[in-house]
Amino acid sequence: MGLADVARLLAERKLPPVDKWNPTHCGPSDMRIARDGTWFHTGTPIGRPALVKLFSTILRREPDGSFVLVTPVEKLDIEVEDAPFVAVELTSEGEGTSRRLGFRLNTDDYVIAGPGNILRVETAPDGTPRPYIHVRAGLEALINRAVFYEMVELALNEGASPPGLWSEGCFFAFAPAPL
Template sequence: MPMTNPPPDAIAGMSLSEIARLAADGRLPPVETWHPAHCGDSGMRIAADGTWYHEGSPIGRAALVRLFSTILRREADGGHVLVTPVEKLSIAVEDAPFVAIEMESEGEGAGRRLAFRTHVGDLVIAGPAHRLVIEDRGHGLHPYLTVRGGLEALVARPVYYELANLALDEPAGPDGQTGLWSDGAFFAFGGPEADTVEPGAAQT
């Protein structure tokens, strides 16, 4: 499970084991168990760059944004809501609600693990439950990381460059695809048609 509000020094210099432990120890509200009636619109919007707005004005308090991010949920129809045990409010999301702004890599080849930190403090290790895909959603190819409950993070351009450089230095993966392994799954960087190879697949 992703963790919100990591230590202020982020993940630079931390081992993947430390990051995994922090992620496992994270506690988030059980939004998936809350089913109040829909109460209307929140007047809030998450821009493509991850900035949160309320009534057209950016929310400048990072702690408040982090708090709101913990009660964000993606609905079955693809929409997003802010939910508590007693109310549910729609929120507009221009692209992905989160942005992955930092990445750490440990190991190589099929033994590699990739950890990411989002701009709201979630720590995520890419793997079978946290897919890393490159898709064109109407504005060019961009990489996305599954964070939790269908919520995704757009991988920031500098982090994408780091991933691309790592992939170029790796031997070809299954079916000769360019990509990276993380936590036992292979993530192909070949475009929107590429998919992950689950653990146990042969490496070429």
């Protein structure tokens, strides 16, 4: 699938209006999203990808930085160890300033890096880079190591200084900021 197809699918996608729902807080959900993107309920991995995908559509980031699962009638806390999504595949079209970078997430959703979906790189306490891409409404995806190495190889081949890549008219430098 090309990035034009991905952009069309993104434009057609209708997510629940979680930003408009303000139910009473109901407490914890007993759910957790691990650093690797695995969703757990009461300590057990959720094995049905369709269920994870459904829950991901009602995930919201609160103004205080916490995460909740929200419906029109309830709001439940969910623990997120790092980012709620993981970018597991990269599609790159074009070169230099004409490049477009598309990412497939662990939920089989897609996002295209650009002005509304910023790429950023932080440095973890152990000194390793931690790359992220904005997905929607304050939700991010951690870019997995294999995808990040693919991005670094593209950047090094283009010779940009500082190393980084263009997508949708924006340049994203890979110089990490401390966590």
